[in-house]
Amino acid sequence: MKKVFLKDIAKKLNVSKTAVSLVLNNKGDENKISQETQKKIIDYAKKHNYVPNQLARGLSRGKSETIGLIIPNISDSFYSKIAGYVELKAKSLGYTVLFSSSSEDPKKESELIRSMLNRQVEGLIIASTQRNLKEIESLKEDKFPFVLIDRHYPESETNYVIVDNYNGSKTVTEHLLKLGRQKIGFITLKPGLEAIRQRMLGYENALKDFDIEFKKELIKELSPVNYEDEIKLAVSELIKFPNSVDSIVFSTHYLTSVGLRELKRFNVKVPQEVAIVSFDELSAFDLVDPPITSVIQPVKDISNIAVEILINEIEGMKESIDNTRILDSKLEIRKSCGTF
Structure with a gap:
């Protein structure tokens, strides 16, 4: 849908731009604009998804000191931690945060972005579905401050804070290989997210570096x-006797959690029969028996750096900080790998 500007509404309804601006800034009554005219302006703006110009809005209303955070799933432990740290960091810098979940739905993500803009946030932090490039490019064109976290669009130059998924996955796979494990299964999600693709590539190249044949x-x-x-x-196929794997890499913490349940159901001994490693972790991974070797993502750093980049840009200081960051993860070695 073509973007509608204040001047377009004024021209279409045959009223002044000043009148439109006053009505859309809730100042129609105090400036004695008729209820009929106010209703026409508001109805037209809603129908055509009018988004106020950020600079003009700032001049007329002052700063909202509010930022928006859009994540895929607030119930996911990774993103709930992100939300908590973003809120704390923003508060320390004088900003409040509006939260929303996209449910991995690109249409809902687009609606949330427009809704956040209409609610006068001054910037956005987005963990995108990676199926919304058009919406992201639109934010760029409007010079609206935003930072992508966890996921980004490699084909588009944007602010982002992500983890080095490739090396994190490669390191954990290499750990298994150094222990003598050579038949390593990999349970992941179907390609779609760049992070998942990078984790797969890290696994494949670790095998290659150790001269282990890659088996689809x-x-x-x-x-x-x-x-x-x-x-x-998936688990039953990987542990099928006599060709069972000797280890499994899970590409996300929630796959690990469900995979562990299935391994237990099949009475697989971890790590004696099959070693287990996880990219990312749940808090329970160091409490289960055996504790799970995990790639730990720097959630606090992701959150804090994203907020700093965003607020620096909002306040016109974007030259003072690197706006694209790829952070290292940490390999936490526990007993789920054992020895071999």
């Missing part, structure tokens, strides 16, 4: 929607 049948790609149903078959 050892990779199980699950639907992001139905992974809990599909993982039972």
